[in-house]
Amino acid sequence: MVRAPCCEKVGLKKGKWTAEEDEILIKYIQVNGEGSWRSLPKNAGLLRCGKSCRLRWINYLRTDLRRGNISVEEDSLIVELHASFGNRWSLIASHLPGRTDNEIKNYWNSHLSRKIYTAVITTTATTTTTTTTTATTLPRIMDIPPKRRNGRTSRWAMKKNKIYALKTKPNNHQESPKQSYQSVVTHNKNHEAVPLAPTPSLETENLTMVMDFSEEIGDGSSKGSSQQEDENGGGTMVNEQYCIVDEDAIINNMLCINGEKENSGHENSEQYQEVINGGWGLNFNEIMDTCFMELGEEIENNNNNNNNNNEQTCTNRESGELLCTFSSKVTGLDDSNNNSKWDWGSVIELNGKDDVAESWEKKENLLTWLWEDDDWGKDYNEFGDIDLMLAWLSS
DNA sequence: AAGGCTTCCAACCGCGTACTG
DNA sequence: GCAGTACGCGGTTGGAAGCCT
Known part of the structure; x- marks a missing residue:
C-alpha cells in the first residue's frame, strides 16, 4: 500500500x-x-x-543557527560523537548548539569520512618496522588535513560575503559542545545504559544480516552440531547455538546468538564461539585474531617473555617480519588481574596493511555494535579493557 | 577557453514512530 | 486496539560551481 x-x-x-x-x-x-x-x-x-x-x-x-565553518573543536566533537552514536545525526547535532543534523551529516559525508580514511592510509604508509607503540604517539585523525582533490571549495566560503541568511544568535540554554561531550564520556565510563533509541542505520542493517546468518545455521546446521557436552562432561545441552565466525567480517566474529554458556571446546572452535550468559557474547581474542589473519598476519603468544607482560607479537605471515608487539606495559595500566592489555594504537597500524577501507569499515561496525549492545560491557570485561578498546576504535 | 571531473550541500524522499480521535 | 495523521530522522539526489587538464 x-x-x-x-x-x-x-x-x-x-x-x-x-x-x-x-x-x-x-x-x-x-x-x-x-x-x-x-x-x-x-x-x-x-x-x-x-x-x-x-x-x-x-x-x-x-x-539560533550557528552558520559558518565547523570549528576544530566541533570537528573533533563530531568525530567522537559519531564514534559513539553512529549515523544518528540528530543526536550528534543535539550536542552541537546551532548546528543541524543535516549540516553535520553533510559535513561528515564530505569532510570527515574522507579525512578519517586518509588518516588511516597515512598511518599505515608511515609505518615501516613497527615496534611497540602507544596510542598517544599516533597521529590524531583530526590533525591530518585531507588531501583535497580537485573540486569546488566550500559553498559557505563562497557565501560568507553575502548577507543572505546570516543569522546568529547565541543560545544560552544549551550546553557547550565540550560540556555535552564530557557528559557522554562520563556516562559511558560508568558503563551505564546509554539512552539510545534503535538505530536504523547502515551499520545496524549490516548487523542484522549477520545475526540472521547466525540464526540460520547456528542451531544444528551443517556447520555445527546441535548437541554438545557441557564443561563437566555432563549431559547434552539443548538449544545450543553458536556464533558463526565469518572469515570476511570481523564483526561476525563477535556475534553469538542467544543461548546458554557452554563448553567452548567444540571440535571446530575457530568457527564457533562460546556463548556467554545467554546473551550476545564477545570473544575479544578471536576478534583480534580474525582481524589480523584477514590481513595476512598472525599473532603469536610469546610465552617466553621474562617480564610476564602477557606480551604478544604480530608477524607477517609470509615474510616473518615482526610487525608489532602488544604488552600490558604499554598501556601503563594495572594488570594485577593478569588480563591482557592491548596496545590499540598498534592495532590501528596493523589494520591498514592490505585493505584499509574495508578494515576501517569493520572497525566502525564493531564500534557501533559495541555501543548498541546492552550487555557488551560485562561480557567484554572478561577479555580486556573496555576503555582502551573504545579509545582505539573512536580515535 | 572549454569540457570533464569532482565536490558540496540544500532539498527531497521514504520510513518509523508518536500522537490523536 | 485500530486507523489516520503529523512529525522527525536518515539516506539519497540534483544541480551549482570550483578545479584540472
Missing part, C-alpha cells in the same frame, strides 16, 4: 527556496510559532509542502 503524500503535492513548488519565500515563512513563524507544518503553507500563502517548510526553517532559517 502506497503511503499517502504528506500533503497535496499538485501545484506545489519544489527546489530552491527564494528569498521571498523565506521571508514569508520567517514572518509567519514569528507570528504563529513553529508547528502545524501541514497547515502552515496554506495559512502562510506558500506553495510548498509542509515538510519542505519545516526543513527549510530547521536547517536554514531558524534564528
Whole structure:
C-alpha cells in the first residue's frame, strides 16, 4: 500500500527556496510559532509542502543557527560523537548548539569520512618496522588535513560575503559542545545504559544480516552440531547455538546468538564461539585474531617473555617480519588481574596493511555494535579493557 | 577557453514512530 | 486496539560551481 503524500503535492513548488519565500515563512513563524507544518503553507500563502517548510526553517532559517565553518573543536566533537552514536545525526547535532543534523551529516559525508580514511592510509604508509607503540604517539585523525582533490571549495566560503541568511544568535540554554561531550564520556565510563533509541542505520542493517546468518545455521546446521557436552562432561545441552565466525567480517566474529554458556571446546572452535550468559557474547581474542589473519598476519603468544607482560607479537605471515608487539606495559595500566592489555594504537597500524577501507569499515561496525549492545560491557570485561578498546576504535 | 571531473550541500524522499480521535 | 495523521530522522539526489587538464 502506497503511503499517502504528506500533503497535496499538485501545484506545489519544489527546489530552491527564494528569498521571498523565506521571508514569508520567517514572518509567519514569528507570528504563529513553529508547528502545524501541514497547515502552515496554506495559512502562510506558500506553495510548498509542509515538510519542505519545516526543513527549510530547521536547517536554514531558524534564528539560533550557528552558520559558518565547523570549528576544530566541533570537528573533533563530531568525530567522537559519531564514534559513539553512529549515523544518528540528530543526536550528534543535539550536542552541537546551532548546528543541524543535516549540516553535520553533510559535513561528515564530505569532510570527515574522507579525512578519517586518509588518516588511516597515512598511518599505515608511515609505518615501516613497527615496534611497540602507544596510542598517544599516533597521529590524531583530526590533525591530518585531507588531501583535497580537485573540486569546488566550500559553498559557505563562497557565501560568507553575502548577507543572505546570516543569522546568529547565541543560545544560552544549551550546553557547550565540550560540556555535552564530557557528559557522554562520563556516562559511558560508568558503563551505564546509554539512552539510545534503535538505530536504523547502515551499520545496524549490516548487523542484522549477520545475526540472521547466525540464526540460520547456528542451531544444528551443517556447520555445527546441535548437541554438545557441557564443561563437566555432563549431559547434552539443548538449544545450543553458536556464533558463526565469518572469515570476511570481523564483526561476525563477535556475534553469538542467544543461548546458554557452554563448553567452548567444540571440535571446530575457530568457527564457533562460546556463548556467554545467554546473551550476545564477545570473544575479544578471536576478534583480534580474525582481524589480523584477514590481513595476512598472525599473532603469536610469546610465552617466553621474562617480564610476564602477557606480551604478544604480530608477524607477517609470509615474510616473518615482526610487525608489532602488544604488552600490558604499554598501556601503563594495572594488570594485577593478569588480563591482557592491548596496545590499540598498534592495532590501528596493523589494520591498514592490505585493505584499509574495508578494515576501517569493520572497525566502525564493531564500534557501533559495541555501543548498541546492552550487555557488551560485562561480557567484554572478561577479555580486556573496555576503555582502551573504545579509545582505539573512536580515535 | 572549454569540457570533464569532482565536490558540496540544500532539498527531497521514504520510513518509523508518536500522537490523536 | 485500530486507523489516520503529523512529525522527525536518515539516506539519497540534483544541480551549482570550483578545479584540472
